[in-house]
Each structure stands twice: as C-alpha cells, then as structure tokens.
Amino acid sequence: MDFDNIECVSTVDEAEVNHHNSHPRHAHHQSPSSKPHNATRNSIDNGDNINNIGSPTAAAPASSVSELLECPVCTNSMYPPIHQCPNGHTLCSTCKIRVHNRCPTCRHELGDIRCLALEKIAESLELPCKYYRLGCSEIYPYYSKLKHEGMCNYRPYNCPYAGSECSVVGDIPFLVAHLRDDHKVDMHTGSTFNHRYVKSNPREVENATWMLTVFNCYGQYFCLHFEAFQLGMAPVYMAFLRFMGDETEARNYSYSLEVGGNGRKLTWEGTPRSIRDSHRKVRDSHDGLIIQRNMALFFSGGDRKELKLRVTGRIWKEEQGPDAGMCIPN
Template sequence: MAPGGSFCEKAVESHPSVPDTSTSPTKSESNTTTKKSAVNVLGKCGIRSNNGVYELFGCSICANLIYPPIHQCPNGHTLCSNCKNRVLNCCPTCRHDLGNIRCLALEKVAESLEFPCRYQNLGCLDIFPYYGKLKHEQNCKFRPYNCPYAGSECSVTGDIPTLVAHLKDDHMVDMHDGSFYASMTYGYCVVIKHYGLKDHMVDMHDGCTFNHRYVKSNPHEVENATWMLTVFNCFGRKFCLHFEAFHLGKAPVYMAFLRFMGDDNEAKRFNYSLEVGANRRKLIWQGIPRSIRDSHRKVRDSLDGLVIQRNLALYFSGCDRRELKLRITGHIWKEE
C-alpha cells in the first residue's frame, strides 16, 4: 500500500488499453520526425502509436485524450478530470484513494508533443500541438453535424449525405393526429399533412422557390409546436425550412426560418426571402440562412427569421379568426 493511501471498498471496472497493432519501423521509416509519427495516434477506440509515449495520454476509463489537469493516484495511475469525478475518488486500476494529486511531469511532456485531430477518420489529416488540438476540434470542418430535425432531441450525427438519408429513413413518421397540415405548391399541388407535436414528417423538395400553407384549427392554443420540416435541394446544397409556434415572453408568435446544411462560411454565400400576407398587406423577411452548426433552438431564440405575432397571423388568415391559414412564399438565391 502506498504511503497515505487506503483501499477503496469497491473496485471500479477499468477499461483495458487498446493493443498496439503497429509493426516495427523499417530503417528508412526510423528517420521520420516526431510530427509524422503522430499520425494515426488516435483511433476510434483509443490511442495507438508507434511511439509508446502517446499511450500515456489515454484515460484508462474513457480512452479519450487526457487534458490538464491530469490526475493520478499515489501509485501513478492517471485519468482525466471527468472520469475522476465519476469514480468517486477511487483509482480504477489499483483501487487506492485518488486524492488531489496532479501529474505535473506528464503535463510538461504534453507541451512537446503533437497529436492528430480526432476527426482524422472523417478526413482531417492535420496534426496539432497538444494544447491546440482541442481548440481546432471545436471548429474542425470535418467534425460531424447534428441532425437538424427539431421535433425531438435527436442524437444522430454525421456528414450531410448521412443526415439526409437519416431524415428520409427515420423521420418520415406516419402518425397523423389532425392538428395541423401544410400544403405546398411547386408548380403543382401537393398536400402534406403535419404529424402531431412529437412526431413530424420530413418533406424533400428540389428547387429554390416554395409556397407553403400552414394551417391550425385552433390558433388560440399556442404551444411550443413545430410543423413539418422541409428539406430543399438547391444549387447542389441542402436547406431546411422550419416553421413553429411558441411564446415570446407572454406573447404567442409564429416563426419561419431557413438553415443551411453545411458550415457557416458556405451558408453566407446564400440569401433567402420569406413573404406572408393577405388583405393587400404583407410582411417580407430577407436574410442569410444559418448553418446547422447553430442549433435549432439557438436560431429560434435569436429571432433570426420571419416572426409573425398571432393577431397579425390571424388577420392574414381571414376575418373569422377561427383558424390559422398562413401562406408563406420563399426564394433562395446565391451570391455571385
């Protein structure tokens, strides 16, 4: 037993390190720099390298790269800060109390090393200094996107083709409750039904113009409700049109906005307009689609779109004010 240490009453399961499957370097390969040898250090299941020093930076529990502060038990077993909180101060390797010991030597060694991006399996081939790697990964263009579907907290991530296939396969729900529907005209007439507050349908459309008609039978009950998501294939890119009802403070409002399935720098190359009106009056919104890197809720809460107060929405719907009938037209174009 190490001085000052005590055994934990219950062992915490430790994750075995990933075996080193690399072969010994040839004579010509032995002259490669440390920077090049860092490539393929991080695998999906943990840390691998021709140089065993990199294996020191893999957390024994989650197998992720350890960032300072690096903690260790009295016997020198290291783990990351997140896992230290999870194991209730008990070392998962030797079961001694962890205490608050920092592994300063390992933190110092980290300053001289470089690691590949965690998204190298998705196409990023760059390597970075230890302390710059995390910052890069937060903005890496190869990092996966979150599913843009707003009907529930969908946890699926992936590249754009993967998410488009996911939207088609997993969010084409057929559970109509009669509450809403939207009809769209793209040179011909199609009626698409809305599928409840929790289960929504995704409509796929080719083209850069659209004409949506949103209907709700009882507009005086404004919940946090989301209508069917529409995905547009335009200029070889994908765009998502959202429309929903929610309360802005105590005021019930409706909002329509567009999101771009790609990064923000590419989203800025496009513009879009939305128009709603009736009785010789209309509202027009023109803006830049937000990237799906920004969450649906973030865009909605920033009010970056066409916002319609309920009274005005009902005025656009007709004189009886008994049913919401909003016709929203839109157009997407590209900046030259």
C-alpha cells in the same frame, strides 16, 4: 401541437402534398447526390470513436505516448491537471470527481497527486486531429489539438431535426437520408417554395415545431422550419431557413420569405444559418420571419377561428441576385 392540414407546394414541379396530424405523406423524395456514409448514433465530439463515419483518408500514427495520455475512464485525451494514484495509475480531472476520488484501476484513494511528468511529456507532442478519418490532415501541438477539434470543419454535424432530441451525427449526405427515412421529412428540389399551413384552433399556441422541409438546390441542402412558440407573453409563429453545411458556405446564399393576406404582407430577407447553430439558438435569436398571432389571424381572414397561412419564398446564390432565375436541380 398537430396541424389539421398542411400543404407543401414546390413551385419547380408544382406538386402538392397534404399532411395530416403532423405525419406528412411524401409525394416526392429527392435522393442525396452522393451515397451517405455510415454514422454513429452517439455523440462523437465527446470521444475519439469515429471509425464508423466516413471513409479513411489518412492513416492514424501509432503512438504509445498518446495512449498513455488517454483517460482509462472516459477514453478522452487528458489535459492538466492529470491526476495519479500512489500506484501510478492516471486519470483526468473530470473523471477523478466521477469516481469519487478512488482509483478505477486499483481502487486506492487518489488524493491530490499530480502526474507532472506526463503533463510535461504532453507539451512536446504533436498529434493529428481526431477527425483525420473524415479528411482533416492537420497536426497540432497536444494542448492546441482540443481547441482545433472543437472548430474543425471536418467534424460531424448534429441532426438538424428540431422535433426531438435526436443524437444522430454524420456528414451531410448521411443526414439528408436520415431526415428522409427516419424523421419522414419532406424532400423537394428547387430554389422556390410555397407552403400553406392550416390550424383549426389557433388559440392553442404552445412551443412546437410544426414542419421541417429539406430543399435541394445549387448542389446544396437547406432546411425550412416553421413553428409556434411563446415570445414573452405573446404567442408567435416563426419561419427560418438553415443551411446544411458550415457558416462560411452559408454566407454564399440568401433567402426571402413572405406571408400575407387581406392586402397586407410581411417579408423577410436574410442569410440562412448553418446547422452548426442549433435550432433553439436560431429561434431564440429571432433570426427569421416572426408573425404575431393576431396578425396571422388577420391574414387568415374569415371569422379568425382558423389559421390559414401561406408562406412563400426562394433561395438564391448571393452573387446571382434574387432575380437570376431558378437553380438547375442536380
């Protein structure tokens, strides 16, 4: 679904950007505050290949035992049940199904032989988090390591762009540059915003992400989403904010959204969701400003044949309050 016209106004610099056919022109681009690190375009959480992300902060300890616990098929660490063929070659239980119960090394039929000795050895190991290169210095017992890595604060972030199934992962400076350069997302500096959305045929409402804008304030980055989707049988529009960082940091900030017309208005106030939560998860939880189509058309006025919505809002640090003034750009 394409917009016929979108205007994005940042009230800090009073600049206005016109967008056509969902491909915005960028009048302003705010560069990330630090140089982005390299990142891989493949999912990292499924493996240990993190050599291309970030700068090493610790040396990886050499361990021939830990190498023995690496599955030869998926290269991930093996957890019970660890299987072996009659010739002693091992692999994880997931890959045993993938290779149709035949050893990938010698092609011998696997059967149901467990490598109990290797499982016992694993219990005695303590290994560093696989994100040690990204700054995590924690060391965990082998069987606790996997659970930690699923929640590690140093694990890379997924790209927050909602308009495609983007597989890029990386740290925040890298993702900001990626959103700007690869997805052509608008970049704005300041804690207040003023967006005007225009759609010539609002009766055509389908699941679509219409806009994502990145704001830089308080030394952090925030993503503003605005989209249309079906809520049950009713077409709705929704706006919400996501924080480019972890949930604990997101709780330090609040934001407000307002939309209205014809003497009426709707307001929303909440805490931005971390980009650790997927775009779909936030949308499906209805954690944002939801506008029914009939109400949106009423706000638009006129003959109700064109959608004209102006969404305004601001971001503030929780301890300062919403009236503490604008943030100072970096």
